[in-house]
Amino acid sequence: MKLFTYMSVLLIWLLRGVLRVDPYTDVPTYYVSKVYPKTNSVYFLSKRRAQGLERMNELCKTIGAYLVELDSRDEQKFVSAFLRAHSKSFAIIGANDVRREGIFVHYNSKKPIPALRWYRTQPDNWRNEEDCVRMWPYGLNDVTCRLRGAYMCELRLKGYHGK
Ligand SMILES: [Ca+2]
Numbered sequence: 792m793k794l795f796t797y798m799s800v801l802l803i804w805l806l807r808g809v810l811r812v813d814p815y816t817d818v819p820t821y822y823v824s825k826v827y828p829k830t831n832s833v834y835f836l837s838k839r840r841a842q843g844l845e846r847m848n849e850l851c852k853t854i855g856a857y858l859v860e861l862d863s864r865d866e867q868k869f870v871s872a873f874l875r876a877h878s879k880s881f882a883i884i885g886a887n888d889v890r891r892e893g894i895f896v897h898y899n900s901k902k903p904i905p906a907l908r909w910y911r912t913q914p915d916n917w918r919n920e921e922d923c924v925r926m927w928p929y930g931l932n933d934v935t936c937r938l939r940g941a942y943m944c945e946l947r948l949k950g951y952h953g954k
C-alpha cells in the first residue's frame with residue numbers, strides 16, 4: 792500500500808510538466824505598466840514563463856496584445872524602467888533575426904528594429920544559435936529561441952492615431 796502511495800506521488804510529479812502546458816490550465820498572468828503616451832500603449836510582463844515566439848505571441852493575443860515591439864530608444868527606456876520595477880529582470884521581446892542572420896526585425900510587423908541599446912558585445916549570436924532577443928535591465932541580448940522565460944506583450948489602446 793505504501794508503495795502504491797509512493798508510485799502515485801511519483802506519477803503526479805512526473806505529470807507536472809505535461810499538465811503545465813495544458814492551454815486550459817496555463818492561464819497567464821501579468822504585471823501591467825502605465826500608459827506610454829507616445830504610442831498610447833501599455834505593456835504586460837508575464838509572471839509565467841513560456842517558450843518560443845509563436846507561443847508567446849499567441850499568449851499575448853489572448854489579451855488583445857502582441858509581443859512587444861520597441862520602435863525607439865525612448866520606448867525601450869520606458870519599457871526597461873517598467874521591467875526593472877519588478878522582480879523579474881529579463882523578458883523576451885518580439886525582435887528576432889530568424890530569417891536573416893544579423894538583420895533583426897519585429898515578430899509581428901516584420902519591420903526592422905531601430906537602433907536600440909544592446910549590452911556590450913551583444914548581439915553576439917553565441918554558438919551561432921541566438922536569433923531571439925531578451926531585455927536585460929539596461930539593454931538587449933540575443934538569446935536562443937528555445938529559451939523558456941518571461942516575455943513582454945504590448946497593447947495599443949483605442950484612440951491611438953499616430954504612426
Ligand atoms: Ca542571430
Ligand SMILES: [Ca+2]
Pocket residue numbers: 913914915916917921932933934
Ligand atoms: Ca547573446
